[in-house]
Amino acid sequence: MANKVLMKGNEAIAEAAIIAGCRHYFGYPITPQTEIAAYMAKKMPKIGGTFLQAESEIAAINMVYGVASTGHRVMTSSSSPGISLKSEGLSYLAGADMPAFVVNVQRGGPGLGGIQPSQADYFQSTRGGGHGDYHMIVLAPASVEEMAALTVKGFELADEYRMTSMILADGTIGQMMEPVDLDGLKVNPAPEKPWATVGTDCKRFHNITNSLSLVPTELEQQNFDRYKKYDVIKEKEVMYEEYMMDDAEICIVAFGIASRVSKNAINEARKKGIKVGLIRPITLWPFPEKVLHDTVGKCHTYISVEMSMGQMIEDVKLSTECRGKYVLCNRAGGMIPSPEQVLAAIEEANKGGAK
């Protein structure tokens, strides 16, 4: 346990961001992620960084846009209703190809909803969230250790691909404490950013951060280019975990806290001799399509365990070309599925057997 400390998931994100070289944080209070802002408020002034409580989520994401334009690593964090407000800025960040790191510690919705954990912003985050054709890299940690590691990764990916990366967590992982080894985090230095608007020094043509393009053929080309970049990301950056999949005939797909509940259920099911495993997407976008596709013919049933009314299940069906049976095992509105509920779904699927 050499350098392990117990930390809340939210705090782990904040500290990992600082380790990743982020010196600018802008946010607006909202449960259940406020620990991130509180941590930054405490730390940033002591390390020459900026913590600023913005007047709104909208202002916060635009402050992020401003810092991102200057090439510095920058972040904001919020929870579901606040992310809706930020969606305008997320679209502009995408249109201007600016790197930014955003955290969504989800709570139940829609509307003001509740404050208990949820995964119902899956569509919103994996499809972009704001207007226009774009994606964000969406990272789904399932432990406090991953909250830290994926934060560092998030900053690196944002810089490498000049786009927003988002941590899609939920209230449980944000609030829980687990051991984390921050000393073990390795950070790649940020790349050169010749596009940054930091002043020309009267030595070069001016840089412009911009998402306006009034000539449709040009705007179309920008979209084509951006989607070529997305293809590279789909090829290179997919992350997932497989658990007991070697001989699995039933495949659970779950991310975040739902994946941990699912593991408990899988362990129980295995004791009963049921061949069930888990594919846990770590990147929700890009979605681990290929590994799921490879299970076609081996698995007869896919159980999507979600804390929503069933959103990821669409990607599961698409990835497997609708060639299996599909079961949604879910809770919503801030409720978390229990291992017993998942086990029951597994046993039911096992009774059905292969087609």
Add this chain to the structure above:
Amino acid sequence: MSTNNYLFAGFGGQGILFAGKLLAYKGLIDEKQVSWLPSYGPEMRGGTASCSVIVSDTPVGSPIVSNPDTLIVMNLPSLDRYEDAVVPGGTIFMDSTLIERPVKRDDVTVYAVPATRLASENGIPTLANMILMGKVLSVMGEYPSDSVEAALGKVISARHADKLDINRRALQLGAEY
């Protein structure tokens, strides 16, 4: 290979989350896998507070404890709410100053400690939680132990180092009860 699931519950302000942290840190120091999950939100402000703690030899799956092996309760609503959730053969530790009724189940072991009364009699009225924890740890056969001492040092920040001694005394009181 074992996994121990603890559920702590009581009023906000009784130090429920703090007690849970002590156990989680002790687990970490003992090189176990641990998780600590609090209830959060408005109910923390004077309402019910609870936290799930898991200490395990294997990676922790779900951090949510719905059926604890060990229930540590410090008020009646919490006993009412969680008594039936304890696994058969499990253990309930309760503050008998604030919980006047006996535990109804006969398939669990019960330790009733008048922690709030002991705390106030000993001039440490805010440390009933640690008195109850003293009992928990001694029943576990873990009191006194180096890892408890080290965990105390972790949960009590350097800024409050002057509070270490009264916390030790509270643990001692509970352990000896």
Add this chain to the structure above:
Amino acid sequence: MVVFDKPHALADIPLHYCPGCTHGIVHRLVAEAIDELGIEGRTIGIAPVGCSVMAYDYFNCDMIEAAHGRAPAVATGVKRADPDRHIVFTYQGDGDLASIGMAETVHAAARNENITVIFINNAIYGMTGGQMAPTSLPGQVTQTSPYGRDTNHCGFPIRVCEMLSQVEGAGYLERVAVNNVKNVKNAKKAILKAFKNQVEGKGFSLVEVISSCPTNWGLTPKKALEWIDEKMIPYYPLGVYKDRAADEEAAK
């Protein structure tokens, strides 16, 4: 001998503004201020959404195009990224600054954000074709107030300088106009001062420039300039609404 030249900070390309529009004048005044202070190489300008949306092409300094109304928030980010180096200005119209971006405006002022805001008030939404603005005058006919702005129905114009003068954080607020030579000269002084304040760390400086929109006002360029004197300035009196540095100096 050169008696008239283009400021270095102003790009040498044709502006897209309508004939008689005063944006060009204000662009030039901003560029002159940047030149005179020798800050072009470390200046970052923020363009809004509105007629001046493409202002990013017109200045030679680094430029950022912001979402509608968000320029002060973007400017805050840029400024805070490197406060000692970056000189940051926003260039916003009345819809951008006083309607959709009111919160960003007021809070940047409240924080005394050390930025310069150039606020073009021409009492109309120009780019979208002449709709009622937060600063449209009572009775003013626009596309969305075809019977004249009815204050019983849609309220009164907002006087930004007067309002911000009550915000303690705001450092310097002045309203100027660009409808005649004398006013342009005053506007030049105010804009220069608003940039100089930033260089000297004096905090949030805003210059409201009463401007014309002949196209959407339905007037000739000349008539539009006269309308500023007749209608706009009586409702929006010119002058300094706040100058904290001067006030503090006077108090000594």
